[in-house]
Amino acid sequence: MPGVIIPIGGSGQVNGNFVVVEDSAFPNIQIGIRAIERFSPTPLPNTGSDYVAQTGESGGSGSGLPTWNYDLHIDLRGSGLSFDDFVIDVATTVTNHSAADLQAAIEFGSILPAGSLNAVELFQSSTNPGFFASGINPFDPTSYPFSLTITPKLGVNGPTLTAGMVVNVVPEPTSAMLILLGLGGVFGVVRRRRWSN
Numbered sequence: 001m002p003g004v005i006i007p008i009g010g011s012g013q014v015n016g017n018f019v020v021v022e023d024s025a026f027p028n029i030q031i032g033i034r035a036i037e038r039f040s041p042t043p044l045p046n047t048g049s050d051y052v053a054q055t056g057e058s059g060g061s062g063s064g065l066p067t068w069n070y071d072l073h074i075d076l077r078g079s080g081l082s083f084d085d086f087v088i089d090v091a092t093t094v095t096n097h098s099a100a101d102l103q104a105a106i107e108f109g110s111i112l113p114a115g116s117l118n119a120v121e122l123f124q125s126s127t128n129p130g131f132f133a134s135g136i137n138p139f140d141p142t143s144y145p146f147s148l149t150i151t152p153k154l155g156v157n158g159p160t161l162t163a164g165m166v167v168n169v170v171p172e173p174t175s176a177m178l179i180l181l182g183l184g185g186v187f188g189v190v191r192r193r194r195w196s197n
Helices: 104-110 173-196
Strands: 019-021 030-037 050-054 068-075 086-092 122-127 143-152 161-170
Touching (some): 019 161, 030 143, 030 161, 068 161
Parallel strands (some): 050 161
Antiparallel strands (some): 068 122, 086 143, 143 161
16 A cells, blocks of 8 residues: 555565655555665665765675665555556666666566556565676775665556655765774874974
């Protein structure tokens, strides 16, 4: 039921911090996207559609997986429509991270008999960008835009809906603090040498 997003990912996941898109021309349809800390129910801090994630790996050293996931939500319940009525697209600048990798609803549909997506009205997914991307460096501070779009197929009246966000990856506070402390030590040594001369 649009207006309330069911928590994604099972027990422990919290509701909230989604970029939610609805349109009165499409009653009872809601899409949403958010960034969340991996292995935690804690949504990442955000201002509007901008989220802040920390650099680093999750799941152990050498995993190559960033510390954050992104969650997708498509709710068609009560609209009388199903996934067969839409073209679904997820776009991002993450290398080799394509819609084909992300559209679990479509992948799910491909193992079901033809027309099975007629029964699907609610789709939710939590995905790590390192699962499909080659060359993503979880230690690089950078920004990643993501968008989730559903476009009605021919014969379905209603607008295209797009939910977008940007995940801004910043250095871990501990790393930044160590760098600042190191610089403070260097300046302290330089200052001491000046006074002793």
